[in-house]
Amino acid sequence: MSDQKPILEFRDINTHYGAVHILKEVNLAIYPGEMVCLLGGNASGKSTTLKTLLGMVTPTSGEVVLDGEVVNDKPTSYRVERGITMVPENRRLFKRLSVLENLQLGAYLRTDKDGVERDLERIYSMFPRVKERLSQKAGTLSGGEQQMVAMGRALMADPRVLLMDEPSMGLAPSLVRTNFELIQQIHEEGIAIFMVEQNANMALSLADRGWVLQTGRVVLDDTADALLANPELRKSYLGEA
Amino acid sequence: MTAAVRAKGASRTKVDWFLLFMRVALLSLIAIGLLAFFAQQLDPNNAxxxxxxxxxxxxxxxxxxxxxxxxxxxxxxxxYGLIALGYSMVYGVLGFINFAHGEVFMVGGFTGFIMANKLDEAGYWEGGAFIPAVLFTILVCTLVSMATAVIMERVAYRPLRGSPRLIPLITSIGVSFFIQNxxxxxxxxxxxxxxxxxxxxxxxxSLLGLVEIEGIKIVVIVVAALSMYALWYxxxxxxxxxxxxxxxxxxxxASLMGINVNRTIVTTFAVGGAMAGIAxxxxxxxxxxxxxxxxFLPGIKAFTAAVVGGIGNLGGAMAGGVALGGAESLAPLMLLEPLGVEGASQLRDAVAFTLLILVLLIKPTGLFGERLSSEDRA
Amino acid sequence: MKKLLTLLALLLSFSMVAAACGSDSDSESDEGSATTEADAGDSDDSTAHHGDGSLGEVRVEAGSEVQIRSLNAITGDVAFLGIPNQRGVEFAIEDYGQIKGFGISMGTGLDDLCSADGGQAAAQTIVADEQVIGVIGTSCSGAATAAAPLISEANMVMISGSNTSPALTSDQQGNAGENYNVGYYRTAHNDLFQGAAMAKFVYEELGLTTAAAIHDGDPYTEGLATAFANAFTELGGEVTTITGVAKEDTDMVPVLTEVAAAEPAALFFPIFQPAGDFVADQAPGVSGLENTVLLAADGLLVDGFLELEQSEGMHFSGPDVRFGENTNQGTGKTANDFLAAYEATHGEAPSAPFWGHSYDATTLLLDAIDAASYMDGDTLVIDRAGVREHLNMVRNYSGIIGTINCDDFGDCGSQRITIIKHDSAADIETSKSNVVFEYAP
Structure with a gap:
């Protein structure tokens, strides 16, 4: 792992919303092809971490590094073009647009038509249900179907790193497992996954490594197995008394 | 949530009764007016x-x-429909009513006045040169209105991005006065x-032997339809x-997809401005x-049309425009005159705004408006 | 936001409906409340003058000037009408000279904006100055409706050179108009006569028996349309429709269709530009109006309208403006003298004919001031009641507009109306003097 260069890195990142200090000296690194997860309670700074990675929030100090280049002042589109994308919390599909249009927007910045066509086919084979509903408005789909479209839309950007914000949030319990299988499947295609998840048990069982964020500070940084075994973590996040 | 459910289930409030009364009163007025109209078309001397x-x-x-x-x-x-598109598009993207949009339309009309007179002086406003001259004029008007709308966005609205939506709305009224003056x-x-x-x-x-139309009205309808088709496309x-x-x-x-939001907003103003310029x-x-x-007045009417059609919905804006234009022109003579209203044609503005009230009373989201869930607008 | 929007839209539409339906007629002519604000003059004055001092007196100290005012539409769309009016006042003051050795000042020309709001605002400014005796104006009847009550209440007088609405004076049957106020006079004609002239022309000269009229809700246009309709009916004709347009309307097809339903032989629309442009342009295209004779009044008898192609073939009524060698008895000037002086000073001919009426109005006022004033030592004392008394008694006054007689409700005009036929948009000067019908009561 350490012989490779990280795709995306946080170096001593601090962010503020007005006077409120959100992220405090955060260091992260995401390497090609790995699956990592970020755990933390409410208001611990998880969402801000994602937004900072994508350039929707500008850090007050520290560096966001993409492929060795400092990208603090580059817009989101710059990062998307270079293979970073996200499946947002609650999916946030364009509900009034058709399923196909949602997928096409995922590939908004791509110019390789053939590649886009190929990726569309790949998504159809991955989610046959999606193919049946291409012309339907995305808002009319069921929760599970929407989750598929959201993932498909992200995959259409041909990402190297896929950020996932609470992928199992708002899904029926029966769907949660399927959902993680899908994530696993995407991961197996060689896409690095950075997952922010409440369901720490499930997330850590899939991930290679993980971080724990507490009031904006990284308090734990270890392999998934080690984290699963960490008694303190088990107590506070894994729901064990 | 619970309060809303209770309100629906519980007995009607006074306001509900008033609204119901308004609905019934307006609809019966229309029904009686239409009946009277048909009756007097059949027998002008009926009782x-x-x-x-x-x-x-x-x-x-x-x-x-x-x-x-x-x-x-x-x-x-x-x-009206062409102008209404601009109101609706800006509302869709930024969530506020750009009341200065009527002035974008007026700027188009003034540009046309300057162009047409210059071309006329040069002898191009007649004969074989007329058609290219008109097309050129339409093009210039479209561009000038487009530029007006874009500059308006850049100077007046972009600095207010992120402020409460009432603020750009009030600003737009100021912009309107500024341009007029x-x-x-x-x-x-x-x-x-x-x-x-x-x-x-x-x-x-003669059009298919069915109806006689002045050539210029054919041009208006055709150009408007083409523009709307182009916009839809x-x-x-x-x-x-x-x-x-x-x-x-x-x-x-959208920005996560790599879309440049600022540029898209500018495009929205530009396209809306172009439609207003053509109008x-x-x-x-x-x-x-x-x-x-x-x-001023066409701007207000177009805004009305946009609301009647369902604000934010482009098809609705076009349909609302045609509905409003039709109602204004037909209702005074088909509803009011048969009821014995004197000088019924004077009431065309009243008809337009009554139509708005009627639509808001019966379908508050407008004819083609979608009811947005709270999640959508959170 | 959605709620806010709905509310906004509802509010907006309600107000629009209200505005569209509303035909405001706020007239308060409470003559009873005339108050004496100046100390009623000591009754032992020896100098003979008009007036009993009941409305107060104005004292002009030696070295000061007698104050009158001009209130005309000098900006905006109707400036073509108001500017010559104001200049008429200026020339009359200059030609008149002095009153008992005192100079006359009209101050700065005030603007009535041709609207009720403008008239009211300007009148408030005027009545705030207690030295002012009288006002020459307004240009527009709508402005006079709001200004006259204030002027009247302040015991001043107001003489208009171009108001023509019957409501401002009387119905000529001895009944005060709904907007009549004591102290209001005018040298312009009463539109009852213009309406009668047009009706007579259509019925007797053109031999048409059906007619319709369109106004725009303005007191001037509505008054004239109604006067025409009443006179036409009285002559035996049938008035098929009287209806209105809004001043901002552009698409006139619906209103013209309403008119066309009864297929009138003549259509009289005494309105203004730009609405008049659209009526004249669109009428021939409406089925049922192809052969209808179009007629308008002095509101459209302006160069901007006559130059339009669509105005060709129309007839226009208006005051008889063939002033020629008519002489104003107060200054001894003729209309031709005036026109020469006007051209020399302003480099153009007057853009509307009511300069003559304004000129005569001014000399009438100055004569009245002269007759109602006396010297108290070095001070000129003007009796406000006397000014009105004098104006009420004006008979056979020779003015630029002809012979002036004031009736009990302030109508002083010569009431001579002419109708012209407009043949060519390329030669409007010929049209203006192409009189085809003359009318005098």
Whole structure:
């Protein structure tokens, strides 16, 4: 792992919303092809971490590094073009647009038509249900179907790193497992996954490594197995008394 | 949530009864008016007509007069629709009503006035040169209105991005006054006349032997329809159009897709401005007169049309425009005159705004508006 | 936001409906409340003058000037009408000279904006100055409706050179108009006569028996349309429709269709530009109006309208402006003298004909001031009641507009109306003097 260069890195990142200090000296690194997860309670700074990675929030100090280049002042589109994308919390599909249009927007910045066509086919084979509903408005789909479209839309950007914000949030319990299988499947295609998840048990069982964020500070940084075994973590996040 | 459920289930409040009364009253007025209209078309001397017209028989409309009203309503409505698109698009993307949009339309009309007179002086406003001259004028008007809208966005609205939506709304009223007075300063307060159109454009021509229309009205309807089609194609079929719709739904996710939100907003203003510019020059060609306040009333009417059609919905804006134009032109004579209202034509503005009230009472989201869930608008 | 929007839209539409339906007629002519604000003059004055001092007196100290005012539409769309009016006042003051050795000042020309709001605002400014005796104005009847009550209540007088609405004076049958106020006079004609002239012309000269009229809700246009309709009916004709347009309307097809339903032989629309442009342009295209004779009044008898192609073939009524060698008895000037002086000073001919009426109005006022004033030592004392008394008694006064007689309700005009036929938009000067019908009561 350490012989490779990280795709995306946080170096001593601090962010503020007005006077409120959100992220405090955060260091992260995401390497090609790995699956990592970020755990933390409410208001611990998880969402801000994602937004900072994508350039929707500008850090007050520290560096966001993409492929060795400092990208603090580059817009989101710059990062998307270079293979970073996200499946947002609650999916946030364009509900009034058709399923196909949602997928096409995922590939908004791509110019390789053939590649886009190929990726569309790949998504159809991955989610046959999606193919049946291409012309339907995305808002009319069921929760599970929407989750598929959201993932498909992200995959259409041909990402190297896929950020996932609470992928199992708002899904029926029966769907949660399927959902993680899908994530696993995407991961197996060689896409690095950075997952922010409440369901720490499930997330850590899939991930290679993980971080724990507490009031904006990284308090734990270890392999998934080690984290699963960490008694303190088990107590506070894994729901064990 | 629970409160809302309870309100629905519980007995009606006084306000509900009032609204119900308004709905019933307006709808029965329309029903009675229509009945009276048909009755007097069949028998101008029926008892009701004699009663409502002070003992005299009513005057019936001939088929040609009736068609003339439809045509004028349609051409007027087409222009309302073109302007309404701009209101609706900006509302869709930024969530506020750009009240200065009527001035963008007026700027188009004034540009047309300048162009047409210059071309007329040079002898291009007649004969074989007329068609290219008009096309060129339409192009210039479109561009000038487009530029006006874009500059407006850049100077007045972008600095306010992120502030409560009431603030750009109030600002837009200021922008409207500014543009109106700037035009008065530049061109004076009087009416400005367009040169005469060639005869072939003013003459009535038969359309499939069904209806006689002045050439210029055909031009207005056709150009408006083409523009609307082009806009529909742009929004529904092109990459930029998709981006625009995406931005209007969710700016954050749109930027996550790599869409440049600022540029898309500028595009929205530009396209809306272009439509208003086309409406402006069509208005000028049809009525051959513009004045600094030309944008006010059509602007308000177009806003009404956008709300009637369902604000934020482009098809609705077009349909709302045509519905409003038609109602304005037909209702005074088909509903009010048969009821014995004197000087019914004076009430066309009242008709337009009553239509708005009626639609808001019966379908508050407008004819084609979608009911947005709270999640959508959170 | 959605709620806010709905509310906004509802509010907006309600107000629009209200505005569209509303035909405001706020007239308060409470003559009873005339108050004496100046100390009623000591009754032992020896100098003979008009007036009993009941409305107060104005004292002009030696070295000061007698104050009158001009209130005309000098900006905006109707400036073509108001500017010559104001200049008429200026020339009359200059030609008149002095009153008992005192100079006359009209101050700065005030603007009535041709609207009720403008008239009211300007009148408030005027009545705030207690030295002012009288006002020459307004240009527009709508402005006079709001200004006259204030002027009247302040015991001043107001003489208009171009108001023509019957409501401002009387119905000529001895009944005060709904907007009549004591102290209001005018040298312009009463539109009852213009309406009668047009009716007579259509019925007797053109031989047409059906007619319709369109106004725009303005007191001037509505008054004239109604006067025409009443006179036409009285002559035996049938008035098929009287209806209105809004001043901002552009698409006239619906209103013209309403008119066309009854197929009138003549259509009289005494309105203004730009609405008049659209009526004249669109009428021939409406089925049923192809052969209808179009007629308008002095509101459209302006160069901007006559130059339009669509105005060709129309007839226009208006005051008889063939002033020629008519002489104003107060200054001894003729209309031709005036026109020469006007051209020399302003480099153009007057853009509307009511300069003559304004000139005569001014000399009438100055004569009245002269007759109602006396010297108290070095001070000129003007009796406000006397000014009105004098104006009420004006008979056979020779003015630029002809012979002036004031009736009990302030109508002083010569009431001579002419109708012209407009043949060519390329030669409007010929049209203006192409009189085809003359009318005098």
């Amino acid at each position: 009701f007509a004699r009663w409502r017209h002070g003992g005299d028989a009513a005057h019936t409309l001939t088929g040609d007069q009736y068609k003339g009203l439809v045509v004028t309503g349609l051409s007027q409505g087409a222009m 700037a035009v008065i300063l530049l061109f004076g307060p009087g009416a400005k006349g367009y040169p005469s159109n060639p005869d072939w454009l003013q003459q009535k021509r 742009f929004v529904e079929r092109t990459r930029t159009g998709k981006a625009m719709r995406a931005v209007s739904e969710d700016k954050e996710i 402006g020059i069509l208005w000028g060609l049809l009525f051959r007169s513009v004045i600094a306040t030309t944008g």
